[in-house]
Every structure is written in C-alpha cells, then in structure tokens.
Amino acid sequence: MNPSERTVFVDADACPVKKEIVEVCEQVQVNMVFVSSYSHTLTLPSTASVVTVDNEKEAVDLYLMNKARKNDICVTQDHALASILLSKGVSVISPRGLVYQEDKISQMLDARYLSQKQRRMGEKTKGPKPFRQADRIKFVEQFLKILS
Template structure:
C-alpha cells in the first residue's frame, strides 16, 4: 500500500504524514515544487515538471488497488477510483464507484456556470478544524479498507 497526496495546494499534508507514519506506510507528496522536504523516512517528495496536471498524471499512472489517494481534483479521483484505489478529499469525503459519477457531473456543471458568468467567482468557505478532523477520520477509514 502507498499513500499518494496531490500536494499542490493541499491543506492536509501534515495530517496525512502523521497518519502514514502511524500506519508505517510510504507517503508520496507529489507537486510541481515549492514544498519543503520532510525529514520523515516514510515521506517521499516527488517533484514533477511544470505544467498543468503533471502531478495528476504521475499519481494516476501509479495508483492501483490497495493504494490511497488524497486529492481535491475530481478527474484525478475518477482515474484513481477506476484503478481500484481508495480516494479521500481533504475534507474527509470518500470518492467511490458509487459517487464519482455525480461528483464529475457537478464539477462539469460548475465549470460551465463559471465560464458562462465571469462575474460568478466564489471561493467557498474557509477550511476549518472540523474539516481536518473529518479528513483524519476519512483517511483512517480508507487505509483500513485498503488493507483488507
């Protein structure tokens, strides 16, 4: 089992490292750069080339059955779910075969709405302590399921 984190703009890298360390699992933090290396021997920093979706491509090429992926990127999540990996969003929500289709449809709809109305820009709510707690719980569940 490996844990892959789409680390660019991921708010739960430290939490993922703590959980991976507790379970003695390798954690890959994949980014375009700009992340401080970890001293933890279980954490591998992967720096991909600059460009759109390079980190996503790297993760999707490696994630497979029994792995866990942490990402907010719905198309990447869909590819990983299709490969049999367990996917957890930073807010703790699990993305599975049962809910990835509606998640992709919602993402596409929101993309179209933003394109149709350039003044419709919204950031959503800030990431909270409760989100971090839900992530820790969701990652624990994903790791236990992946280990089965």
Template sequence: MTVYVDADACPVKAEALRVAERHGAEVLYVANGGLRPVDHPLARMVYVPEGPDEADKWIAERAGPGDVVITADIPLAAKAVAAGARVLNHTGEAFTKANIGQKLATRDLMADLRAADPFRQGGGKGFGKADRSRFLDALERELSAATRR
C-alpha cells in the same frame, strides 16, 4: 500500501503523514515544486515537471488497489477510483465508484455556470478544524480498510 498526496495546494499534508505513520504506509507528496522536503523515513517528495496536471498524471499512472490518494482534483479522483485506489479529498469526503460520476457531472456543470457569469466572485468555503478532523477520521478508516485487503 502507499498514500499519494496531490500536494501543490493540499492543506492536510502533515496530517496524512501522521496517520500513515501509524499504519507503516509510505507517503508520496507529488508536486511541481515549491514544497519543503519532509524529513521522515516514510515520506518522499516527488517533483514532476512544470505544466498543467503533471502531478495528477504521475499519480494516476501509479495508484492502484491498496493505495490511498488524497486530492481535491475530481478528474484525478475518477482515474484513481477506476484503478482501484481509495480516494479522499482534504475534508475527508470519499470518492467511490458509486459517487464519482455524479461528482464529475457536478464539476462540469459548475464550470459551465462559472463560464456563463465571469463576474461571479467567491463560491468556495473556508477550511476549518471540523474539516481537518473529518479528514483524519476518514484517512484512518481508509488505511485500516486498505490494510485488511
């Protein structure tokens, strides 16, 4: 069981390790660089080449049944779900076979809307304590379920 963290802009890196440690799961932080190494026996930094989606490609090639992927990238989430991995975003929302199609369609629609109005500003909401708490609960559930497989 491995926890793959799409780490470039992930606000819950420390929390992922804390929960994974309780389950004895290895945590791989995958990034293009710029992250401080983590000194923990269950954690490993994986630096991929510079370029768009290189971390996503690396994770997608490796994640599978029994693994958990943490990402906000919906195309990566779709690939990981298709490979049988459990997938969460940083707010604890699960991506599943039942909802990933809708998530991809919504992502594409929003991209089209943003392209149609280049002067639109904002749109994202902040990340707060409630989001962090939901993530911790969701990761605990996912790792417990992956252990029972």
C-alpha cells in the same frame, strides 16, 4: 490488508493536511509519496518520499495516474483524478475527509462541469467553503478508516 503493502500518494500542491498525513502514516507505518510541481517547495520529514514534477498543468495528475496501483490510497481534491483512480481500485479521499465513491463520482463531475460552464458564461458560482479544524478532524477519522 497490511498497511505496509499500500502506498499513500498525495496530490500535494494545495493539500492542507500534509502534517496529518505524515502523522497517521508514521503511526501505522505506511509508505507515503507527496507529489508536487517545481513551483511548490515541500518541507517534510525523511519518512516521506517527495516527487517533484514539471509545472505543466496536469503533471502531478499524470504522475499519480501512472504510479498509484490497486489498494493504494490517494489524497486529492481533484474529482476528475479521483474518478480515474477509483476505476483502478485506488481508495481516494479529499483533504476534507470526503471518501470518493464510484457510484457518486459521475454526479460530482457533472456538477463541476455545470459550474465551469456557468463561469464561462460570466455567472458567479460559489467557491469552496473555508477550510476548518473540523475538516482536519474528519479527514483524519476517514483516513484511519481507509487504512484499517
């Protein structure tokens, strides 16, 4: 598929790889849309489209669910959003370079649910590991694979 026929959508509120996304999308000449809430200010080049939505909890997710189409790409770390987008034929990748797969998403959602349940019961759970340069490198490698 020709990259120019696809759009890269970015769940941009807490995305640590915005710069990398812009560089890769400019290199392969693919459209990119960064979606964030009003409480986040994005400074991006003119080659990137920026969509700002309400501050409501799921406003960014709802926009992405409604706009992303089959063969598009979405960058998000939200497992639930990834699950919905995968069912629409959207390729989904996390900022750490994890390419979400339909056959593994249920297990990821189950693990997330169990962690939330433990926290509600007052137990401590592990948070995400610190974001490292190796994560950026893995993201770019996987992102380029999806685009090619």
